[in-house]
Amino acid sequence: MSIKSYKDAINEALLQEMKKDENVVIMGEDVAGGAGTNGEQDAWGGVLGVTKGLLGHYGRERVIDTPITETAILGMASGAALTGLRPVAELMFVDFMGVCFDQILNQTAKFRYMFGGKAVTPVTIRTMYGGGLRAASQHSQCLYPMFTHVPGIKVVVPSCAYDAKGLLIQSIRDDDPVIYMEHKNLYDVTQEVPDESYTIPFGEANFTREGKDITFIGMGQTVGICNKVADKLKSEGKSATVLDLRTLSPLDEDSVLEAAEETGRVVIVDESYPRCNIATDLSALICQESFSSLKAPIKMVTPPHTPVPFSPPLEDLYLPSEEKVYNAAKEIL
Amino acid sequence: MQLSREDLLKAYKGMCEIREFDDAVHYEFAADAMPGFVHLYVGEEASAMGICMHLNEKDTIASTHRGHGHCIAKGCDITDMMKELYGKKDGICGGKGGSMHIADLSKGMLGANGIVGGGPPIVLGAALTYKTKKTGNVSVGFFGDGASNQGSISESMNMATVLQLPAIFVCEDNGFAESTAKEYAVGGSILDRGKAFGLDSHEVDGNDFFAVHEAAKHVIDNARNGKGPALLHIKTSKVYGHFEGDAISYRTKEENEKIKNEEDPLKIFKKKVTESGLLELSQLEKLENDAKEQVKIAVEESKKADFPTEKDLLTDVYIKY
Ligand SMILES: Cc1ncc(C[n+]2csc(CCOP(=O)(O)OP(=O)(O)O)c2C)c(N)n1
Numbered sequence: 001m002s003i004k005s006y007k008d009a010i011n012e013a014l015l016q017e018m019k020k021d022e023n024v025v026i027m028g029e030d031v032a033g034g035a036g037t038n039g040e041q042d043a044w045g046g047v048l049g050v051t052k053g054l055l056g057h058y059g060r061e062r063v064i065d066t067p068i069t070e071t072a073i074l075g076m077a078s079g080a081a082l083t084g085l086r087p088v089a090e091l092m093f094v095d096f097m098g099v100c101f102d103q104i105l106n107q108t109a110k111f112r113y114m115f116g117g118k119a120v121t122p123v124t125i126r127t128m129y130g131g132g133l134r135a136a137s138q139h140s141q142c143l144y145p146m147f148t149h150v151p152g153i154k155v156v157v158p159s160c161a162y163d164a165k166g167l168l169i170q171s172i173r174d175d176d177p178v179i180y181m182e183h184k185n186l187y188d189v190t191q192e193v194p195d196e197s198y199t200i201p202f203g204e205a206n207f208t209r210e211g212k213d214i215t216f217i218g219m220g221q222t223v224g225i226c227n228k229v230a231d232k233l234k235s236e237g238k239s240a241t242v243l244d245l246r247t248l249s250p251l252d253e254d255s256v257l258e259a260a261e262e263t264g265r266v267v268i269v270d271e272s273y274p275r276c277n278i279a280t281d282l283s284a285l286i287c288q289e290s291f292s293s294l295k296a297p298i299k300m301v302t303p304p305h306t307p308v309p310f311s312p313p314l315e316d317l318y319l320p321s322e323e324k325v326y327n328a329a330k331e332i333l
Numbered sequence: 334m335q336l337s338r339e340d341l342l343k344a345y346k347g348m349c350e351i352r353e354f355d356d357a358v359h360y361e362f363a364a365d366a367m368p369g370f371v372h373l374y375v376g377e378e379a380s381a382m383g384i385c386m387h388l389n390e391k392d393t394i395a396s397t398h399r400g401h402g403h404c405i406a407k408g409c410d411i412t413d414m415m416k417e418l419y420g421k422k423d424g425i426c427g428g429k430g431g432s433m434h435i436a437d438l439s440k441g442m443l444g445a446n447g448i449v450g451g452g453p454p455i456v457l458g459a460a461l462t463y464k465t466k467k468t469g470n471v472s473v474g475f476f477g478d479g480a481s482n483q484g485s486i487s488e489s490m491n492m493a494t495v496l497q498l499p500a501i502f503v504c505e506d507n508g509f510a511e512s513t514a515k516e517y518a519v520g521g522s523i524l525d526r527g528k529a530f531g532l533d534s535h536e537v538d539g540n541d542f543f544a545v546h547e548a549a550k551h552v553i554d555n556a557r558n559g560k561g562p563a564l565l566h567i568k569t570s571k572v573y574g575h576f577e578g579d580a581i582s583y584r585t586k587e588e589n590e591k592i593k594n595e596e597d598p599l600k601i602f603k604k605k606v607t608e609s610g611l612l613e614l615s616q617l618e619k620l621e622n623d624a625k626e627q628v629k630i631a632v633e634e635s636k637k638a639d640f641p642t643e644k645d646l647l648t649d650v651y652i653k654y
Binding site (some may be wrong): 029030033034035036038039040043044047065066067068069071072095096098099133134135136137139296304305306307308309310311312313314317318 | 347368369370375392420421422424428429430431433434446447448449479480483484494495509510511512513514515516517518519520581582583585588640641642643645646647650
């Protein structure tokens with residue numbers, strides 16, 4: 001055990017899985033950096049340094065810098081997965097999925113089904129998502145609902161350093177295609193993380209707080225917000241449950257319903273666009289399966305239906321915040 | 334060289350404004366005064382000016398993440414641009430876009446772009462409009478050496494040839510895409526790709542304003558006259574790193590020095606026009622000082638300007654709700 005950041009936990013997971021299995025290769029734009037230059041090799045280690053140092057251990061044969069060509073990166077990763085490697089491809093920002101969605105939507109995610117169950121495609125796509133860095137409309141989106149919508153790909157959204165490591169190792173070892181989504185605002189958040197490798201199973205949500213008055217459901221960065229609001233309510237004499245979904249596909253429906261039924265008051269906090277997102281999906285599930293246990297309307301705290309604004313005060317108003325979640329809770333408590 | 338004295342002054346003025354603007358952004362960003370990601374164009378000024386001086390307000394350009402120079406060269410207001418970078422309400426896009434999304438449609442500036450390779454397909458559309466309506470206009474799409482590897486670039490070059498559109502593709506090759514060298518990432522040659530798709534393709538010394546200006550004149554005149562699309566492969570260099578905050582460890586100290594001392598398009602221009610007696614040194618220095626002053630005022634005004642407020646949050650998504 002030692003204190004590690006979310007970023008370090010991801011790096012360590014990659015390092016350990018590459019050591020364990022020589023079929024694990026990494027590919028993406030500037031995942032090492034410095035390729036073909038006269039300067040430092042491993043100059044970047046990813047745009048925010050998440051894969052820094054891997055080059056020194058495994059060389060350019062297994063840490064593969066690619067041209068800027070997302071369709072080819074994702075296609076190459078999937079094709080390699082289909083034929084014997086276990087690639088971890090990096091899509092620098094999830095927003096760039098716009099360039100290459102076909103390789104996920106119509107290719108990778110559907111191989112197994114279309115080929116009558118014959119294909120095994122153990123590819124992991126690591127990607128960075130989310131707002132808060134003033135990165136504007138094309139570098140701040142969440143988009144996980146779009147992947148969750150597609151059958152055949154698993155969607156992983158770690159909320160903390162411990163989960164980041166265990167879920168990434170699970171993603172790599174998993175024989176299905178996985179998109180593993182890293183919130184860029186979480187990279188420097190630290191926690192005790194085991195040094196050895198471990199996995200966290202998919203489809204098992206995590207109760208980070210247990211209470212009886214109200215339930216918060218979060219994913220990725222919003223889990224931290226939910227925890228803080230739960231702690232604040234505790235100081236006011238109300239106890240809250242917080243459920244971290246950990247994976248959106250598969251979805252731990254049992255835990256969602258259990259968490260909702262426990263308190264009958266539910267606030268879902270989702271940073272993605274509000275229409276057809278995870279919050280609406282969970283609301284539908286809860287209403288369908290646990291309607292009679294609800295004591296108040298379900299509250300959804302999400303951004304408004306607009307692209308992510310650049311201007312700092314606008315982005316702050318846009319994103320879910322502790323204040324917004326607290327106010328939503330107060331409305332139904 | 335058939336440039337008039339007036340044109341020469343205009344060219345240097347534009348290059349100075351771009352230089353001062355991005356130098357100011359460099360310092361402001363380092364001082365933590367500016368939010369977001371910024372990519373600076375310092376060192377590439379001759380490309381934007383050499384090309385945009387042939388364009389009128391009805392002609393259009395689509396730019397990249399490294400867009401400030403293209404915006405200024407196409408006539409965007411410097412103070413409004415600076416306000417945008419600070420996220421202010423009076424910014425050129427109301428503070429909603431920031432550095433990577435500066436646009437002024439009234440000036441024919443169809444947007445910087447956060448997506449590498451995002452601009453050239455849009456240029457096809459503008460060029461189609463001009464061809465359909467027989468306006469005699471052209472549209473220019475900028476992209477980098479790194480972007481040249483995106484499918485969108487190949488698709489656009491091909492479509493432009495197939496439809497014989499008045500579209501000009503300008504690859505600004507500064508040798509690097511983030512920390513990766515072009516020598517590593519570009520298979521074959523960018524120029525040959527243009528030729529292979531049937532474009533009139535030229536390699537140009539991008540640190541020499543006159544070379545860019547001349548090559549651009551040729552391809553833009555042709556496109557205006559229905560002679561089809563072209564590719565300019567402009568070889569240049571950027572002084573700063575990929576974005577502000579980049580340690581540039583992938584370049585050697587010698588490489589950095591060489592870029593600053595030997596490849597600076599402003600210095601090269603200045604030397605040429607003074608040695609040949611086309612302009613006086615004092616004229617050039619005045620333009621340098623004017624640009625400095627103009628940018629200083631832009632920064633001051635931007636800092637004082639108001640941010641957008643909650644009522645701006647929900648606007649601009651649709652025309653009609
Ligand atoms: C589709 C897409 N992929 C990757 C990126 C991240 N990115 C931004 S700029 C850049 C390098 C672009 O290099 P180049 O086209 O040579 O332009 P330069 O930065 O050198 O001006 C990359 C990889 C992006 N913004 N969009």
